[in-house]
Amino acid sequence: MLTKAQVEAARQRALEYFEKASIVLTDEEKANIEVADFGLGDLENTGLQLVTYVNTDRYCAKEMVLFPGQTCPEHRHPDRGGARGKQETFRCRYGEVYLNVAGPETKDRVSRPPQGDEEYYTVFHEIRLLPGEQYTLEPNALHWFQAGPNGAVVSEFSSTSDDESDIFTDPRIRRIPQVEE
């Protein structure tokens, strides 16, 4: 569980990356940047900072920051009660991000699962995204992503987002953040 101080520190750090990417946020968005440690308590290695611009019953748009080397752990978006799972497009805005999906393992891949968590990572077809480059994931496609050494800012365009239904490979993970009161 993250402490309030940890969340606040991560927000301030995330703001530095939004500034590097010249992304303008409102004061309210800045104050409410979501800091997700996925319940692993190791934000530096496994985590994500995000701002959700809009999430209707039809589409969603978010802006995400990954700190240098930080990983969003492997997961997929399954169908939900007859409705198709989330389809999503990642577009790199700043830095570089390594997106891993199913397919032939990339030779000399750059991204590596966080140390000690290797057993919870199963797809290693690595797609490198530099600013202006993007990739679209179909529903239920396993994926994980990791920032390069300068961090990354990534836009996510998608169908409706419903974090509760995500399925992570690592059974220890809890997506819905819990913050110490």
Added chain:
Amino acid sequence: MLTKAQVEAARQRALEYFEKASIVLTDEEKANIEVADFGLGDLENTGLQLVTYVNTDRYCAKEMVLFPGQTCPEHRHPDRGGARGKQETFRCRYGEVYLNVAGPETKDRVSRPPQGDEEYYTVFHEIRLLPGEQYTLEPNALHWFQAGPNGAVVSEFSSTSDDESDIFTDPRIRRIPQVEE
């Protein structure tokens, strides 16, 4: 109808605004910026420059440039064959944009229909969007928008985009661009 030279000039000019907004595009995106004059042949006053990042059967994301004072004319996105019309969110990234929707006419509003086209503009509830500010339009909501004196860069997040079904107040308008060969 725009000439190829006019389209190319508008693309180059649009790139300047994307640069001001620090938005990175691929070379392919730069070469294919869509330049829409809505069939009126008066791009300086009525027009839009846009890059479509992704448009699936579920969601769409675009980046738009309006030159100083340029107007995207009044239109709406109706239901289509039983499917709900397009819902869309505009987020200002650079400059300022004046979005007009149905509602009480705004006193001392800044945006004005292009001269001579006043009869084709019917909604005057003006919403000013500065960088970081956004507004979501429900399907079938009449709207038009105009950039301030420094132009504007605006992100559009939406359900699937289908320009062919848009209904413009001005019957002279043809949304699907035609370029002189």
